[in-house]
Amino acid sequence: MKFLNDLQNLDRNNIGGWPKSIKVFFTVLLFVIVVFLGWYLYVSDQQSTLEQAANKEEQLKQEFSQKQAKSVNLEALQQQLDEMQDMLRQLLRQLPSKTEMPELLVDISQTALSAGLETELFQPGPEAPKDFYAEKPIQLRMVGTYHQFGTFISGVASLPRVVILTLHDVSLTPKNKDAKGNNPGGQLVLQGTVKTYRYLEDDESAEAKAANAKSATGKAPAKKGGQK
Secondary structure (H helix, E strand, O other): OHHHHHHHOOOOOOHHHOOHHHHHHHHHHHHHHHHHHHHHHHHHHHHHHHHHHHHHHHHHHHHHHHHHHHHHOHHHHHHHHHHHHHHHHHHHHOOOOOOOHHHHHHHHHHHHHHOOOEEEEEEEOOOEEOOOEEEEEEEEEEEEOHHHHHHHHHHHHOOOOOOOOEEEEEEEEEOOOOOOOOOHHHOEEEEEEEEEEEEOOHHHHHHHHHHHHHHHHOOOOOOOOOOO
16 A cells, blocks of 8 residues: 555656655666567567578479479489380381482372372472471362272371371362252362471481471571672
8 A cells, every 4th residue: 555655646857756665666677668569579580580581492492392202203203214215216117218208208299099089189389397297288189989988098007108187278169069068979069278298307306396396586697608
């Protein structure tokens, strides 16, 4: 009770005359306020930074574990990649070569004739080199029956070299369609563009990759020599 009475009877203009217990109380109170403000303004920010650092550490640990697992299997994965590349090279070697491409086009045309198809158009276009192969478009128009087209496709598949034909904007329509929608004679017209493919030699593949890289970056090839 004495402390409460002293607290109520304080003379704010004479702090030096306050009782000792009151001075100790306010000193402790001021210390607590200073400590609280220091914790709130500094320590709390440090705790937030510490939590962020702890989360970052956990994330880095997970990334390290994942990369470590990959590095352990790196040699085996590299070996598998080398084996797959060897298999790809072997498969590509089964495609026609540059010197075999003209003969292949003749074989395809002759196969169509042997199947009984009437070839109205068979026009090879310019070759388009890719990274490791080249594609050769062929514009064609052939007339024949359904079974003749089947024989033609079977004949192409039986050629000595692996022949890949992909269809692009190709249509197969009746040649003579009457008013009732019938097709007397069963003649069909196949027209459009097909593409066949050949493998590139190592030097051709390097040139194709360089050309594709230049076209992708938009840089023109550098001029050689002192020509003006």
